[in-house]
Amino acid sequence: MSGGTGEVLVAFTGYGDVRSGAELMALRAAQGLAARSRRVTALVDAAHPDTVAGLRAAGVPLVTDADQLLRDHPDFSPSVVHAFDLAHPGAPAQAVWLARHYGAQLALTPSSAPQVWTDPSLAAAICRAADVVFALTATEVAALRDLGVPDAHIRRLPSASDLTGPGDADGFRRRHGVHGRFVLFVGRRTASKGYRTLLEAMAAVWRRLPDTRFVFVGPDIDPDAPAHFTAHADPRLHDLGTVDEQTKNDAIAACELLCLPSVADVFPLVFVEAWASGRPVVSGAFAGAHEVVRHGVDGLIVPPGPAALAAGLIALLGDDVRRSRLGAAGRQRAEHSFGWRRVLDVYEANYRASPDRAEPTARPR
Numbered sequence: 001m002s003g004g005t006g007e008v009l010v011a012f013t014g015y016g017d018v019r020s021g022a023e024l025m026a027l028r029a030a031q032g033l034a035a036r037s038r039r040v041t042a043l044v045d046a047a048h049p050d051t052v053a054g055l056r057a058a059g060v061p062l063v064t065d066a067d068q069l070l071r072d073h074p075d076f077s078p079s080v081v082h083a084f085d086l087a088h089p090g091a092p093a094q095a096v097w098l099a100r101h102y103g104a105q106l107a108l109t110p111s112s113a114p115q116v117w118t119d120p121s122l123a124a125a126i127c128r129a130a131d132v133v134f135a136l137t138a139t140e141v142a143a144l145r146d147l148g149v150p151d152a153h154i155r156r157l158p159s160a161s162d163l164t165g166p167g168d169a170d171g172f173r174r175r176h177g178v179h180g181r182f183v184l185f186v187g188r189r190t191a192s193k194g195y196r197t198l199l200e201a202m203a204a205v206w207r208r209l210p211d212t213r214f215v216f217v218g219p220d221i222d223p224d225a226p227a228h229f230t231a232h233a234d235p236r237l238h239d240l241g242t243v244d245e246q247t248k249n250d251a252i253a254a255c256e257l258l259c260l261p262s263v264a265d266v267f268p269l270v271f272v273e274a275w276a277s278g279r280p281v282v283s284g285a286f287a288g289a290h291e292v293v294r295h296g297v298d299g300l301i302v303p304p305g306p307a308a309l310a311a312g313l314i315a316l317l318g319d320d321v322r323r324s325r326l327g328a329a330g331r332q333r334a335e336h337s338f339g340w341r342r343v344l345d346v347y348e349a350n351y352r353a354s355p356d357r358a359e360p361t362a363r364p365r
Contacts, residue, residue: 009081009098014046026084026111028160029343030042042060044064044091050245083130087111111266136267137288140266155350160340161272161275162245167246172250185260187260194284199237201306201313257280257317259282261302277331278328280323299326
């Protein structure tokens with residue numbers, strides 16, 4: 001089945017007061033499918049308040065578990081159950097049972113790298129249970145094959161930017177007292193995202209470029225994250241914590257470059273947002289990074305460690321022409337290769353009716 005008015009259940013586990021790129025992907029899928037005249041219901045626990053508001057605005061009913069879905073929506077019979085994000089596989093695990101219960105196709109967008117899956121064996125089982133799995137990079141395709149997912153079940157997926165409009169660069173600098181050039185980090189403060197490495201690299205950058213500012217946007221996830229910022233306190237360090245989407249967009253528009261030295265990722269959406277704003281990125285060398293960032297074309301990929309990161313930042317901050325060229329290449333790529341319409345087109349092209357399956361004897365807990 002493709003196109004039409006088919007019913008779709010979108011299932012994912014949220015992060016509460018923190019919204020990840022994976023949760024945003026699930027939200028945009030639900031909103032986009034609803035806008036394409038599909039009847040969509042969302043199965044999600046711990047959803048971010050903005051996600052809840054976005055689902056409601058799109059007319060997408062929200063349930064928190066399989067029992068509520070079956071009780072409150074007895075006439076809902078999806079032909080597709082689409083699960084997102086295996087970092088916390090609670091809702092995706094329920095999606096497996098629901099797909100079999102409804103005789104529906106099980107679609108999966110893993111969204112996160114296996115290194116951050118909290119239950120790797122369960123996540124791998126969900127991958128193998130899916131009828132179609134959407135992968136963002138060839139590296140992710142290879143990882144899925146290693147887990148036992150057949151090639152015939154894997155489809156490549158483009159990425160997308162979530163910028164809501166042009167950023168107010170001057171307003172951002174004025175409101176937050178950020179003067180001169182600055183490096184921007186946008187992400188959750190987890191060790192895998194590399195915020196500690198960037199903090200440790202600042203001193204080396206300041207020895208060569210003492211006026212450089214560093215702006216960090218994103219919530220504390222690691223319990224000791226505040227202590228790391230305290231240990232590196234400096235007037236040139238601006239820790240903004242969690243901000244709204246417009247402030248994030250303004251920060252991207254104002255920065256010289258975006259730095260996310262992640263060691264475990266798939267395809268950070270914030271990279272696409274930086275490119276859409278004409279900003280180059282400096283990335284960590286996570287598995288698949290060279291597919292995401294074209295090294296020397298729209299950004300840099302640096303080896304692990306603060307010394308290598310500082311060297312990459314110094315090289316790019318000190319060369320306005322090169323930085324502008326990389327940003328322009330990123331903007332062109334974002335305009336021509338990425339977008340939610342393209343993502344939805346791939347989803348719908350691979351949705352189909354599935355044969356009925358026997359109902360399992362027990363539901364996932």
